[in-house]
Amino acid sequence: MCNRSKLNICVLAIFSLLLVCLAVSALGKTSLLLVSSAFKHNGMIPKKYSSYGKNISPPLKWSGVPAKVKSFALICDDPDAPGATFVHWVIFNIPASARSLKENIPEGGTLPDGSIQGTSGTGAYGYFGPEPPSGTHRYMFKLYALSTKLDLQSTATKADVEEAMKGKILAQTLLIGKYKK
Numbered sequence: 001m002c003n004r005s006k007l008n009i010c011v012l013a014i015f016s017l018l019l020v021c022l023a024v025s026a027l028g029k030t031s032l033l034l035v036s037s038a039f040k041h042n043g044m045i046p047k048k049y050s051s052y053g054k055n056i057s058p059p060l061k062w063s064g065v066p067a068k069v070k071s072f073a074l075i076c077d078d079p080d081a082p083g084a085t086f087v088h089w090v091i092f093n094i095p096a097s098a099r100s101l102k103e104n105i106p107e108g109g110t111l112p113d114g115s116i117q118g119t120s121g122t123g124a125y126g127y128f129g130p131e132p133p134s135g136t137h138r139y140m141f142k143l144y145a146l147s148t149k150l151d152l153q154s155t156a157t158k159a160d161v162e163e164a165m166k167g168k169i170l171a172q173t174l175l176i177g178k179y180k181k
Contacts, residue, residue, distance in 0.1 A: 090118030109154025130179035
């Protein structure tokens, strides 16, 4: 009986150690987080980032990046647009070392750091700020950490980027900003 008691204590100790290891592992696990110094999650986007203002891209920062990331992609769209979701920004092949996008990213296809801006709903390359015809709209800034760079050109649309990302997303996050005319 004494041996069985010692065995039970050993099994209990091993089980407890395993639970502690799992808890420590879960606490150390990173999760991708996207923020902006211009607005809070579910907060109002300042006018200067809208087409009614300066129409410049807001500053964005991220953390909690997976270890094996090779590039990032960002898509911003408005699901509240009349008729269908309107695409405001598509940018991909953002370098794996990047942890932010500065305010006022210039228009154009390929940027100096190798990032590529696809086409927005206007057909242009680069950011197009909020321009709701009425009411309050939500602008979904979706950041994806990818296991590879995407083999796409600047003519890529949101649909092209989403298709190319399939099976390559290591982590993703969402920052929602709101705008009212």
